[in-house]
Amino acid sequence: xxxxxxxxxxxxxxxxxxxxxxxxxxxxxxxxxxxxxxxxxxxxxxxxxxxxxxxxxxxxxxxxxxxxxxxxxxxxxxxxxxxxxxxxxxxxxxxxxxxxxxxxxxxxxxxxxxx
Amino acid sequence: xxxxxxxxxxxxxxxxxxxxxxxxxxxxxxxxxxxxxxxxxxxxxxxxxxxxxxxxxxxxxxxxxxxxxxxxxxxxxxxxxxxxxxxxxxxxxxxxxxxxxxxxxxxxx
Numbered sequence: 001x002x003x004x005x006x007x008x009x010x011x012x013x014x015x016x017x018x019x020x021x022x023x024x025x026x027x028x029x030x031x032x033x034x035x036x037x038x039x040x041x042x043x044x045x046x047x048x049x050x051x052x053x054x055x056x057x058x059x060x061x062x063x064x065x066x067x068x069x070x071x072x073x074x075x076x077x078x079x080x081x082x083x084x085x086x087x088x089x090x091x092x093x094x095x096x097x098x099x100x101x102x103x104x105x106x107x108x109x110x111x112x113x114x115x
Numbered sequence: 116x117x118x119x120x121x122x123x124x125x126x127x128x129x130x131x132x133x134x135x136x137x138x139x140x141x142x143x144x145x146x147x148x149x150x151x152x153x154x155x156x157x158x159x160x161x162x163x164x165x166x167x168x169x170x171x172x173x174x175x176x177x178x179x180x181x182x183x184x185x186x187x188x189x190x191x192x193x194x195x196x197x198x199x200x201x202x203x204x205x206x207x208x209x210x211x212x213x214x215x216x217x218x219x220x221x222x223x224x
Binding site: 033041108109 | 146148156157158159160163203207210211212213214215216217
């Protein structure tokens with residue numbers, strides 16, 4: 001399955017600032033998925049990023065708050081904009097393992113703490 | 116949207132005891148997946164169940180998919196400290212996966 005490099009692994013951010021998380025995959029993938037995991041919670045899908053088109057956002061998530069780029073088939077970024085303490089979470093990128101079964105491989109995650 | 120309910124939320128067992136987590140869906144599923152997340156780690160795929168009534172085993176882990184394809188369970192026999200973590204079921208909804216709330220397993224040695 002694909003190997004995903006995600007960075008930063010963690011960061012402490014000030015309220016009102018923005019942070020961009022990068023996700024690099026070692027093989028070409030059609031779709032990349034960005035999830036959020038709030039402390040002690042499950043994984044919630046933020047958006048699906050397709051190369052060459054705008055990301056598809058889930059209910060409760062908007063492009064202005066979480067802009068996503070997908071410049072090619074191996075790379076994507078997620079920006080968390082105008083952060084507040086409520087944005088303190090682990091953000092995970094993931095890709096389909098390519099088995100045809102919509103099984104995901106996850107990056108190691110980016111743990112953001114907003115003060 | 117589709118939802119999957121997972122119970123229990125938390126279980127603390129003595130090493131050697133068994134552990135089971137359950138997932139239930141309000142709708143018939145095409146398949147169900149299970150993931151494990153170690154403390155401080157990221158979710159890792161364990162298995163996918165597709166067929167009605169399917170049972171799969173991975174060493175001490177037994178996965179079942181209900182006959183109606185609306186529920187699933189993960190059973191661990193004789194837990195070990197290496198089993199600690201959060202176990203999530205996940206179901207497909209279109210092109211995306213929706214995760215259950217997860218069951219946190221703690222094992223006392």
